[in-house]
Amino acid sequence: MSATKKFGTFAGVFTPSILTILGVIMYMRLGWVVGNSGLFGTIAIIFIAHVIAVTTGLSVSSVATDKKIGAGGIYYVLSRSMGIPIGGSIGIAIFVGTAFSISLYLIGFSESFNEYFDLGMTINDFRITASFALLSLTILALISTSVALKAQFFILAAIILSILSIFLGTTEFAPESVNLIPSENSVPLEVVFAIFFPAVTGFTAGIAMSGDLKDSKKSIPMGTLMAIGVGLLVYLSLAIFLAFTVDPELLKTDYNILMKIALFAPAVVAGIWGATLSSAIGGILGGPRILQAMSQDLVTPKIFGKGKGINNEPVNALLLVFVIAEIGILIGELDVIARLVSMFYLTAYGFINICYFLESWANPDFQPSFKIKRWIGLLGFIACFAVMFKLDTTAMLGSLAVIGALYFGLQRKEVKLQSNDVWRSVWENIVNKGLKKIDAQIDEHSNWNPNIILFSGQSDHQHYLLELCKTVSGRTGMVTNFKLIVDKKDDKPLKRTEQVVVNEDFKELGIFGRQLKVSNIYDGITNIASTFGFSGVEPNTIMMGWPKGLENSKEYSKMTQTLLHLDYNLLYLDFDLKNKFGNYDTVDLWWRETDSKNAEMMLNIARFIIASPRWDNPHIRVLFVNNNNVEVSVIEHKISELVDDLRVNVVIKIINNAVEQRAFYDIIKEESATTDLTLVGIPNFQIEKQAEFVLKTNHLFEAIGSTLLVKAANNFNVLDLDFVNSEDFQSEIA
Missing domain, CATH: 1.20.1740.10 (Amino acid/polyamine transporter I)
Known part of the structure; x- marks a missing residue:
């Protein structure tokens, strides 16, 4: 041959x-x-x-x-x-x-x-x-x-x-002469x-x-x-x-x-x-x-x-x-x-x-x-x-x-x-240079761009938690869902290739999926919150389901203390298994005088919800409980200014409670009984009172639909909701 x-x-x-x-x-x-x-x-x-x-x-x-x-x-x-x-x-x-x-x-x-x-x-x-x-x-x-x-x-x-x-x-x-032009x-x-x-x-x-x-x-x-x-x-x-x-x-x-x-x-x-x-x-x-x-x-x-x-x-x-x-x-x-x-x-x-x-x-x-x-x-x-x-x-x-x-x-x-x-090298290079640029220009008071660590668990309604988390993260935010596999022996961790989880929900919603072996769920969450992420896009929010039945758990209490110490934004969803998110039409934001940082975070979340095609221009209300007999027009004017700054169209409702002094949760039960999604701030409380807070909140959830509890980190601006002591309020009534 x-x-x-x-x-x-x-x-x-x-x-x-x-x-x-x-x-x-x-x-x-x-x-x-x-x-x-x-x-x-x-x-x-x-x-x-x-x-x-x-x-x-x-x-x-x-x-x-x-x-x-x-x-x-x-x-x-x-x-x-x-x-x-x-x-x-x-x-x-x-x-x-x-x-x-x-x-x-x-x-x-x-x-x-x-x-x-x-x-x-x-x-x-x-x-x-x-x-x-x-x-x-x-x-x-x-x-x-x-x-x-x-x-x-x-x-x-x-x-x-x-x-x-x-x-x-x-x-x-x-030619007689050369033609140059x-x-x-x-x-x-x-x-x-x-x-x-x-x-x-x-x-x-x-x-x-x-x-x-x-x-x-x-x-x-x-x-x-x-x-x-x-x-x-x-x-x-x-x-x-x-x-x-x-x-x-x-x-x-x-x-x-x-x-x-x-x-x-x-x-x-x-x-x-x-x-x-x-x-x-x-x-x-x-x-x-x-x-x-x-x-x-x-x-x-x-x-x-x-x-x-x-x-x-x-x-x-x-x-x-x-x-x-x-x-x-x-x-x-x-x-x-x-x-x-x-x-x-x-x-x-x-x-x-x-x-x-x-x-x-x-x-x-x-x-x-x-x-x-x-x-x-x-x-x-x-x-x-x-x-x-x-x-x-x-x-x-x-x-x-x-x-x-x-x-x-x-x-x-x-x-x-x-x-x-x-193209893989191109994207890696762009990401690398972008991360360096972001890392070099950290601004603690810039707009919130969510980078969420999600613990959705395995359940029939997991898709809804994934869906809401992606909505809350906005167009440019990132969501990484962690599946934690309890392995008491924890002899060998999963290989890197085995840690990546890809399914239709994740692909459709643009969510990154990971799974890890842990010896204890709460320690696993704490370790992930302490170590996950890299320079430029560190996670800033933890989201998970509401912990019913864990009000007396010392491990859960310790985990919560750590997450608060790490200064994460915390989001807890109590999902209404019967009504789900209803018609994706109504959203209530509940504010109180002590909710200054939570209020701004709620408005950011509302802005992302409005931009979501799934919710399709929902009706959003800001509800404020007036416990101090402040002039309603003064409160409405101040809240309107705060809402206008964040370019979110809402209806403001002031609930006078100076005379009756009803419990905050009772008012929520009355006003938001049929609301598709209710946002409530988590107040500052001593950790030893966590069990009491969880129990009261459980009773609230029995009376209303799907609810998202919000605890903002320290990098959110303070919205002045203390109308009694504020200088603006004093000048209004002078």
């Missing part, structure tokens, strides 16, 4: 790339570009186009020397860096664009070929010639990739001879740029052969950058030569001027044919390998992933390329398709550049042997989309819409690779 045939830098990367770069644009349009834009304008156009080519070439070369580059070229690079959805969507777009570009090259060839041999110049004549050329090139590729690549050497030789013939040609068309009747520069830009899009032809290279990490950087560099020198040299050799008006009107000034015109004809046919060969060789790689990753049907022979030639994929290219030839008019194809290439180049930028910025494992500055990738990304926007906004939006649809389709298909993509 013979060894698999692999190609080196020159045959596998440089030659297919340079043959696509030195193509029809150089022969048929470069003179027109110089005539319309002047020498300085042309140099600017060439330079801007090569900013994209050079940055993309550098970016892909750097990524190629970090990862093992397999078959598929651009698709392989993007899918292994940014994940299958992006890599696959761009890969499909590049594949289709490559297949249709073959049609364009062959139609251009047929126009020149038919004119030279006087075979007919109708669209049907072009279709026949182009179809015959496509069939011939496809058969050549089927016979042997090696033969097709060797044929490129003869084409490269023809192009070199044609360029020499042009430089050695006549100067009888020389565009004249008044010239085509706008952006239109000229749009026509010239396809000249620099051929450098990825060699990258598509990545799976057939002896040493892709060496060949891709060297071959790609050599092709771009040689192409830049040729275009600049020819532009300067034409500016000094040919009258600008003649350059504008005669597309065949290169044949007229050449020392040997047939050499230029051979160069044109060689350029178009070599570009088509590049597409015929590269396109199927992109499709084959995608099919092997299950992005596209598996049938196109199968190859034949010792080199695993992508025969099935080649046949699909043939069909698409033939459809393009039969359509004939490919203006719209050509615009989209150009946009697809620019989009791919943009993503290659941002891929490199993200890899170098976020991935700690990114260690390419070919190193470049990180900003080069960002510059290339910006340049690509700036050019797309300037050239054709409609085509840009169209290409992005197609690629977006492919991306979401692949996401839903959930095709995944074994290797990690760069």
